Amino acid sequence: MYAGIGSHADAIDGPGRDAGSMIVAAIIAGEVGFWVFLLGGLAVRYLLRKPKASAVLLVCVPLVDLGLLAVTVLDLSRGTTATLAHGLAAAYIGFSVAFGHRMIRWTDQRFAHRFAGGPPPVKNPKYGRERVIFEWQDFRRAAVAWAISCGLLELAVLIIGAPARTAELSGWISRLTVITAIWGIWTVCTTLWPPKPKAPATD
Template sequence: MLVGVIAACEIGFWVVLAAGLAARYPLRMRRTGAALLLAVPLVDVVLLVATVADLRGGATAGFAHGLAAAYLGYSLAFGHSMVRWADERFAHRFAGGPPPRRKPRYGRARARYEWVEFGKAAVATAIGCALLLAMIALVGDAGRTAALTGWTARLGLVLAVWSLWPITHTLWPSEPKVGAASRPPAERARPR
């Protein structure tokens, strides 16, 4: 049942976000759009309440409970940037806003970007692990929460793998390819 709640919350996140942006831009209902965008985190509250209620009801913690903690951690850490990402695209498409920002592709700017994203992943891991430990303490029975202990290792492994991107971009920064795109504009405009 809890896996279904997690799926519904993920779908609900995007539905509430899309409704808020649609109200804000195409429908030009600024207050309604703002209220819906402020309601996006309530989807996470629904998942948290469902998870706690399931554990308090005597359920043995399983894969879904750990997944719920991981989902909540990543949703809280990356939620704001996902809302900003979607808002930039809606503003550009429906309100004549500037083109959406793209992530840097090369050099130090790309390495900095990857470290910021890694920082968000570290925050997500910390939140997820804190929720897992809180669930373990809430239940108070090691036999019923053994599956949650394994999730802390999973989240740590995900973070360790994630660290490869910023490290790689720091040690071996990517450079633009030499070719037509790197030539001066006047040179590119000349007919051949």
């Protein structure tokens, strides 16, 4: 009898575990794809001097997020109970959209400097007003990431319409809200008490 119950539980939990593993694999593939298309596009631009081919590869960078979104939506539409991985996929997409352009610019500056004689990469400010502005720009991106991620999560919850299957997605909305709030508190603290350069040592 107990063996039968255990087998039944495994049969229920098994698809959820398999779905979670598939989504995790899709997230990893998406991250790998992001860097493959980005580095490949920049290599073609600066090493092979083929801007048109480079543009095609760079256009594929945001398509990686669309691919991950499609995999996640397809999996949930099959009746899968949402797992931690499904929520992580939504968070990944949100932060990738919000911070992706900055990552592309960061990488492009280094490629241009190393292989095309471009100016040295711009370093992030460490002190004073410039640091405060930088922190608020980062928080704005974090807020955009929160809005996109929570929007996707809430949309999935509404479309599925089964609280028992989407409890994990609702949990992710709470987690991302807390993380963004902490980020905002950090930004405010940096504004009130901006870092200052250390005074030169005196003998």
